[in-house]
Amino acid sequence: MSYLTVSNATKRFGTSFTALDGVSLAVERGEFFTLLGPSGCGKTTLLRSIAGFNDLTSGDITLDGANLRIVPPHQRDIGMVFQDYAVFPHLSVFDNVAFGLKPRKVPAAEIKTRVTQALEAVRLGAMAERLPAAMSGGQQQRIGLARAMVINPRLLLMDEPLSNLDAKLRIELREEIRDIQKQVDIATIYVTHDQEEALAISDRICVMNAGRIEQVGTPPEIYGNPQTRFVAEFVGTLNTFTQGAALEALLQQMGIKVMSVAAWTARPERLGLASRDEQLSGAATLDGTIAKFIYLGREAHVQVETAAGMIVVQIANPGMTRTREPGEPVKVAVPREALMAFGADNARIEW
Secondary structure (H helix, E strand, C coil), rough: CCCCCEEEEEEEEEEEEEEEEEEEEEEECCCEEEEEEECCCCEEEEEEHHHHHCCCCCCEEEEEEEECCCCCCCHHHHEECCCCCCCCCCCCCCHHHHHCCHHHHHHHHHHHHHHHHHHHHHHCCCCCCCCCHCCCCCHHHHHHHHHHHHHCCEEEECCCCCCCCCHHHHHHHHHHHHHHHHHHHCCCEEEECCCHHHHHHHEEEHHHCEEEEEEECCCHHHHHHCHHHHHHHHCCCCEEEECCCHHHHHHHCCCCCCCCCCCEEEEEHHEEECCCCCCCCCCCCEEEEEEEEEECCCEEEEEEECCCCEEEEEEECCCCCCCCCCEEEEEECCCHHCEECCCCCCCCEEC
């Protein structure tokens, strides 16, 4: 049996809105499990239901084999980290972290030991006597993480903890959070709407949409083998070829019989770019004209106008001098294995 199990979870608010619609998932011991999806998809509602802040309308939640729904929130031994830091400005870093231990009647000597260990784990050991107001946003978020861990929780829940930080600090702190989680080996459920963040730190990702689960898998499975069109479009960039004669000709080059497919798609990095007179092998081609060249340093995105629609090609390591000018005639190379097909029900079609 999995460590945490959610079975057929449904949550309705009033009579008109269903936030969770029959959600079922399982999280293993020590796993870093991420709930990923757009605003309003149900990920925070699910997290709050596990914490006990929202009770389900129906369904089951078990932790280590025990029914969690009958346990009051303050008795669930769950640590929670919020996006707004939730630190007490008038208390020192040490007292902020120790706050959750005092109601549990932990002896003073043990409080000192556990708080010291928690602060060392989040690299704040030298700042125990400081006040949070004198600290950066990243340091304040580490205080929240230490406070969640110091109670020795059975489960750690994190609700978009990095959303209020700048981009560089988010990257640094997400790596630290992952390292700390591995070190303490606590099963963790992490909520985010940031696809790159989810791919970078997760053992597995659960993509949610409109209160339902679209797909659960490892980061390579979610990105490289999306099972629904929503997952393919939400996680990463996706080209969708316009239906018509140009697409049919492209498929014929590959020897693919035209099927009843709602959308043929491809990731930008799976495509290639060549001049019109260049000979290519191993890929079908689509003639086009450069519409825009976007230089991003380690990569470039080239927008190409074709008879099958606007296609984006991602070029790795574009260098300092090589650019593509608008109006330049080119051809887009489309390897057969780059194509992904989706049906009218948005499910992946194997072909």
